[in-house]
Amino acid sequence: MKTTVELPDELARRAREHARTHGLTLRELIERGLREQLRHDRDQPAxxxxxxxxxxxxxxxxxxxxxxxxxxxxxxxxxxx
Incomplete structure (x- = not known):
């Protein structure tokens, strides 16, 4: 699925830099972050x-x-x- 996300300039710059230094695309970084957050939320008891x-x-x-x-x-x- 394609979507558009608006990020603050500084956050986008830091995300691109982090992805580049870790050999990831920005898409991979965002996907990993979303999966980790969703897994964390699921594992937390209500x-x-x-x-x-x-x-x-x-x-x-x-x-x-x-x-x-x-x-x-x-x-x-x-x-x-």
């Missing part, structure tokens, strides 16, 4: 937010800071048993 709880549902949130609650074992992360 971030999963864990709920933070304090007390029982419906209880007012204590006046103490969350780090104090966690220190006292009153704050938990993740599903409750």
């Amino acid at each position: 971030y999963r937010w864990e709920p933070v709880t304090a007390g029982e549902p419906g209880d007012p949130f204590p006046d103490r800071a969350p780090h104090e609650l966690a220190y006292d074992g009153q704050l938990s992360y993740g599903p409750q048993p």
Whole structure:
């Protein structure tokens, strides 16, 4: 597939120089970079937010800071048993 990509002049100059010094065409350099980035993204686990709880549902949130609650074992992360 052919496509057109606009790059900042300095980035294009550095990419051409890098490709030349490593015996690559600019196309090969771009293709390698894209493949590496896509492989890296695929290998990264999706971030999963864990709920933070304090007390029982419906209880007012204590006046103490969350780090104090966690220190006292009153704050938990993740599903409750």
